[in-house]
Amino acid sequence: MPERSSRRRGHAAVAALAALSLTGGLTLAGCSSGSEGQKERASDAARRASPAAAPLWDRTPASVAAVGDSITRGFDACSVLADCPEVSWATGTDSGVRSLAVRLLGASKAASHSWNHAVSGARMAQLPEQMALAAQEKPELVAVMIGANDACRDSARIMTPVTDFRASFEASMRQLRATAPKAQVYVSSVPDLKRLWSTGRTNELGKQIWKLGICRSMLGDADNMGAAAVARRDAVRKRVVAYNRVLEDVCAKDARCRYDGGAVFDYRFTGKQLSRWDWFHPGRDGQARLAEIAYRNVTAAGPPA
Template structure:
C-alpha cells in the first residue's frame, strides 16, 4: 500500500515542481519597456532617407527585414506579453537635461524595463566651450534614475556608455565626403571641425570619458540598474557602421551591432 501511495504521488510532485519553475523563469522577463535617449535611439538617418526611423532602433525597434534584432524583438521571443508595449521616449537632439522628463514618461507607461543611451549631444556641440559640465550631467542622470527607482515595482534599468566620438573622427577623417558633410551641416564641431588641434580633440574625448564614468558611478547607486561596463564606448566600429546620409549616426549595420553589444551587457 505504501509503494502504491508513493507511485501515485510522483506525478503530482512532478507537476508542482514544473509549475513552480516555469512561472519564475518567465517572470524575470519584462512585459513592457521604454527607451530613453537621443537621436541614436531614434535611429536618425539610419538609412535611405533623412529623419527618424524608430522602427530601426537598437532598443525598441520592431522593423521587419532590417537586419536589426532589437532588445524588444529579443524579449518578444522570451516574453510574448511584451507585444506592443515598446515605448520609445527618446528625442533627437536631446541632452541629459531631457532625461528626467523622459524617465517620467516611462513611469506613466508602467515600463518594466528601461534602456538609456544619452550624452552624445552633451559632448557633441558647436564648440568645446558648449559641452555640458560634468557635474551638471551627473545631476540630470541621477534625477532620471531616481525617478525610475521610485517606481513600484522597480523597473530593470540598463545604461549604455556613449559611443566613442573620437573613434568616429579617426575612422572617417580621411573621407572627403564625410568631412564635407560634417562642415556643411555643422555636425559635432567640438570634435569634428577641421580646424581643431589634437589637443582640442583630446579635451572632448576626456569629457566623454568623464561622462561615461558618471553613468557608471550613478547607475551603481541603484540596485535595479546595470551598465554595459564601457562596452559600447570600447566597440571598434568601422565606416560601414556609420550612416552615409550624415556620417555621424549609426547605419543599419551600426544599429544591429549596437543592439548586439548592449544586449549581451544587459541580459
C-alpha cells in the same frame, strides 16, 4: 513487548528533538554551551531550509521603454537628416536589426510592449522628462543611451559640465523611481566620439554632411591635425570618459540598474556600420551591433566585470 515499545518511543523522541535542534526549530534550555561544530551545522541547515532571496535583476523582462538621443531614434540610418525609429537598437521592429525589444520579447510582442521616448538632439538635462514618460508605461526594463550631445556642442568650451551631467542623471533616476520603483534600467556607455571621427573622416560625403553642424566640437575642421584641433578633440574624448564614469557610478547605487561596462564606448565601429549619409551615427548594421551588445548584457548572469 511493552518495555521494547517504550524504548522505541524514547529513541524516536530523542531523534526528533535532535532533528529539530539541528534545523533551528527548537532551542533547548541549558544548551548554550554546545560545541561550535553543532552550531555551525545548525546554521548551515537553517540556511538550506530558508528560500533563497529572489535576484533583483530579471534577465527576461516582458516590456521595454527606451530613452535617449538621436542614436536611439535611428537618426540618419534610413534617410538623410531624419529619424528612423523602426531601426532603433532598443525598440525597433526592423528584422535586420533585431532590436533589444525584439530579441527579448519576440517581434509580435515587441510591437505592443515597447516604447521609444528618445528625442534626437537631447542632452542629459532632458532625460528626467523622458524618464517620466517612460515610467508611465510601467516597463519592466528601461534602456538608456544619452550623453553624446552633451559633448557634441558647437564648441568644446560649452560641453555640459560633469557635475551638471551627474545631477541630471541622478534626477532622472529619482524621476523613474517615483513612478516605477521596480523597473530595471540598462545604461549604455556614451560612444567614443573621437574614434567615430577617425573612422568617418575617410569619407568625403560624410565630411560634407559634418559641415552642416553635426558635433562641431569633435567633427569641425575634420582634416585639421594642428595642435589646437588635436587638443580640442582630446578634450571632447576626455569629457566623454568622465560622463561614462558618472553613468557607472550613479547606476551602481541602484540595485536594479546595470551599466554596460563601457562596451559601447569600446566598440570599434567600422565604415560599414555607420550611416551612409553622415558617417557618424550608426546605420542599420551599427544599430544591430548596439542591439547585440545590449542583449548580451541584459541577459548575462551578472553585470559586466
